[in-house]
Amino acid sequence: MPRLIKHAVRLFLATALVVSAASAIAADTIKIGWLSSLTGALSSAAIAENQGVQLAVDEINKSGGILGRQIELLTRDTAGDPTKAVNFAQQLAFSDKVHFVIGPVNSGEGLAAVPILARAGVPNLVIGAIDELIDPVKYPRAFRVINTNRQWISTANDYAIKVLKKSKVAVIADTSGYGTASSKTAIELLEKAGIKPVYTVLVDNNKTDLTDEMNKARAAGADVVMPWTAATGMLGRLLNARGEIGWNVPVVGHPAIMAAQIRQLLNKPEYWQNAYAAGYLSTTYGSDGKLPERTQQLVDKIRPKLGGGEIDVLFWWVAMGYDTVKIIEHAIKTAGSTDAAALQKVLENTRDYKGVYATYTWTATERNGFPDSNMAVNPANTFKDGSFRLAPR
Amino acid sequence: MLTVIVTGLAIGMLYASIALVYNVMFSTSKVLSVTTGHLSMVGGVFGAYIISVLQMHWLWGLLGAVLAGATFGWLTDVLAIRRVLARSDEHLWLLSTLALATMVQQGVGLWWGTEPKPFPRLITQEFGAGLMDQKFWLPIGMAIVMTIGLEFFYRKTMYGKVFIAMSEDAFAARARGVSTDKIRLLSYVLSGALGGLAGFAAGQLTFAFFALGHTLTLLGFIALAVGGLGSNIGALIGGAALGLLNSFASYYFGGEYQQTIAVGLLMVVLLIKPEGLLGAKNVRPV
Numbered sequence: 001m002p003r004l005i006k007h008a009v010r011l012f013l014a015t016a017l018v019v020s021a022a023s024a025i026a027a028d029t030i031k032i033g034w035l036s037s038l039t040g041a042l043s044s045a046a047i048a049e050n051q052g053v054q055l056a057v058d059e060i061n062k063s064g065g066i067l068g069r070q071i072e073l074l075t076r077d078t079a080g081d082p083t084k085a086v087n088f089a090q091q092l093a094f095s096d097k098v099h100f101v102i103g104p105v106n107s108g109e110g111l112a113a114v115p116i117l118a119r120a121g122v123p124n125l126v127i128g129a130i131d132e133l134i135d136p137v138k139y140p141r142a143f144r145v146i147n148t149n150r151q152w153i154s155t156a157n158d159y160a161i162k163v164l165k166k167s168k169v170a171v172i173a174d175t176s177g178y179g180t181a182s183s184k185t186a187i188e189l190l191e192k193a194g195i196k197p198v199y200t201v202l203v204d205n206n207k208t209d210l211t212d213e214m215n216k217a218r219a220a221g222a223d224v225v226m227p228w229t230a231a232t233g234m235l236g237r238l239l240n241a242r243g244e245i246g247w248n249v250p251v252v253g254h255p256a257i258m259a260a261q262i263r264q265l266l267n268k269p270e271y272w273q274n275a276y277a278a279g280y281l282s283t284t285y286g287s288d289g290k291l292p293e294r295t296q297q298l299v300d301k302i303r304p305k306l307g308g309g310e311i312d313v314l315f316w317w318v319a320m321g322y323d324t325v326k327i328i329e330h331a332i333k334t335a336g337s338t339d340a341a342a343l344q345k346v347l348e349n350t351r352d353y354k355g356v357y358a359t360y361t362w363t364a365t366e367r368n369g370f371p372d373s374n375m376a377v378n379p380a381n382t383f384k385d386g387s388f389r390l391a392p393r
Numbered sequence: 394m395l396t397v398i399v400t401g402l403a404i405g406m407l408y409a410s411i412a413l414v415y416n417v418m419f420s421t422s423k424v425l426s427v428t429t430g431h432l433s434m435v436g437g438v439f440g441a442y443i444i445s446v447l448q449m450h451w452l453w454g455l456l457g458a459v460l461a462g463a464t465f466g467w468l469t470d471v472l473a474i475r476r477v478l479a480r481s482d483e484h485l486w487l488l489s490t491l492a493l494a495t496m497v498q499q500g501v502g503l504w505w506g507t508e509p510k511p512f513p514r515l516i517t518q519e520f521g522a523g524l525m526d527q528k529f530w531l532p533i534g535m536a537i538v539m540t541i542g543l544e545f546f547y548r549k550t551m552y553g554k555v556f557i558a559m560s561e562d563a564f565a566a567r568a569r570g571v572s573t574d575k576i577r578l579l580s581y582v583l584s585g586a587l588g589g590l591a592g593f594a595a596g597q598l599t600f601a602f603f604a605l606g607h608t609l610t611l612l613g614f615i616a617l618a619v620g621g622l623g624s625n626i627g628a629l630i631g632g633a634a635l636g637l638l639n640s641f642a643s644y645y646f647g648g649e650y651q652q653t654i655a656v657g658l659l660m661v662v663l664l665i666k667p668e669g670l671l672g673a674k675n676v677r678p679v
Contacts, residue, residue: 040502040507043507044507044508174648175648175649175651180649201648202647202648203647204651207648207651208400208403208404208528208598208599209396209598211400212643232508232509233600233602236509236511236600240520243521244521244523246521261509261510264510265511265600267520
């Protein structure tokens with residue numbers, strides 16, 4: 001019997017040793033949580049971002065990891081559902097004890113998940129555009145990589161007013177939370193520039209025809225129409241209505257105006273002309289027909305993974321996904337550890353970090369890292385190989 | 394102003410078609426299935442798939458939409474109705490049909506994609522026809538044809554009369570030798586086919602979009618409740634009223650009030666005339 005006990009004790013000790021060694025190896029990885037809505041509504045953006053995230057992780061791991069530690073990517077598909085985003089955020093922060101979280105992708109999910117990550121003290125790269133996701137006091141470790149919604153709106157407003165020289169603006173937004181908030185911001189920014197919109201309306205994004213709204217805008221004397229909605233169906237109907245009533249008014253607004261899906265929804269391809277959307281310099285061809293160098297390098301690297309042919313996704317999503325992992329690499333390398341407070345400090349002191357999607361700067365009081373100067377306006381129908389031409393200035 | 398009327402009427406007639414589909418299912422099972430709007434969504438998506446992706450003639454698209462709808466109707470009865478009705482008098486069908494509707498919607502989303510896709514032109518017609526555009530007149534025509542067809546079916550055919558018998562009193566019908574299970578299955582297949590047809594006819598108006606189902610289920614139900622449960626003419630009137638009201642509300646007050654006004658209409662009718670405009674009062678002489 002005593003021999004049996006001895007044997008059992010030995011076995012126990014051996015097992016304990018193996019388990020602790022295994023957990024030591026696991027602890028040695030850098031864990032990145034990735035809250036991605038790979039299925040469900042708005043999955044197209046998340047799928048493209050995921051390509052960039054994966055590529056960056058693979059590259060870094062192949063070249064020896066960060067500070068000699070491999071990255072362990074924990075991807076969680078939230079399906080665009082805030083409830084799932086919350087559950088996964090809790091799981092990543094408290095059970096998996098990740099060092100960084102990227103996402104969630106959609107603003108609605110972000111509103112639910114960002115506070116949880118903040119409470120857990122996990123550094124978080126925010127990729128949702130609405131203002132409420134960022135607050136240096138409430139969420140001190142949340143840093144935004146994507147531009148703000150306000151930047152989209154002010155870029156579009158500037159283009160309509162300063163470049164197209166229009167002053168009679170019609171604002172058409174959808175009735176969703178995003179549309180309502182954006183239309184308010186758009187009107188506020190226009191009024192700051194001394195322009196009072198001649199017509200504003202909110203429309204249900206499943207409304208089957210926008211002829212009335214366009215006729216009203218025309219009757220009100222509008223010389224530019226500015227739609228604020230991410231619903232491609234509504235934008236397709238708006239452009240169709242403009243074409244059918246034979247009104248060649250410029251349309252300037254949300255990036256979804258240049259989404260590839262719009263092309264299919266248009267009654268005639270020419271209805272896409274004279275439409276412009278807020279976009280990014282990083283995915284805009286220069287006057288020489290070339291992309292910025294860093295973008296081109298990433299395009300060349302990732303093309304084989306996207307099937308080898310023409311790129312048919314909006315490339316800025318890929319670039320942003322890629323940048324998020326590179327920013328994490330920069331933060332951990334500079335801090336020399338994965339200590340959350342140290343990572344916060346590094347990001348707060350990051351100036352002009354050159355990514356592919358943008359050149360980022362965060363400070364102790366400013367958590368929006370995307371600079372205004374990296375915004376651009378693109379003609380909607382100029383999509384080619386993932387990027388766009390620059391709108392005439 | 395004419396645009397407001399025609400666009401309102403066109404979408405209203407789609408609601409009316411959905412209300413007719415509710416009626417067919419309700420007559421034999423006393424169930425208001427949550428899958429009703431999804432039948433149309435499936436019809437629109439399959440129609441677009443067959444014509445645009447498989448590049449086949451629109452008649453095949455029509456046939457495919459009807460078959461897809463009928464299959465979905467059959468599945469609804471087999472998976473979400475039959476056992477539930479056999480085991481319980483409670484309104485558990487509400488949950489079982491909701492579950493099935495959600496599963497089908499998610500499935501279509503995964504396969505077809507979550508962005509709306511165009512529905513092809515069925516009749517050669519230039520764009521820019523304005524109010525004469527087929528996208529407005531196809532759903533209007535389809536709702537009227539469906540109403541006339543159903544009235545004919547109920548009044549002139551044996552099966553139609555059996556449907557009415559079952560809606561009057563299912564137990565009595567069974568006592569008279571009617572196979573109520575088979576008739577109910579038949580009614581679900583028929584309603585599926587009609588739902589698919591309605592979705593196909595309105596495809597150019599709604600686009601082929603996976604998320605249409607729940608909205609159509611709700612608005613079709615409002616049209617039905619306003620017109621009166623069980624009445625086909627009532628469904629037509631209820632649908633038209635709802636579509637026009639929505640369209641006028643959106644025109645005069647803006648889109649943010651559209652849904653409120655639709656549900657408001659339902660409240661008003663339920664308070665003043667709970668049986669709907671043309672619905673039969675639920676009184677049985679004993």
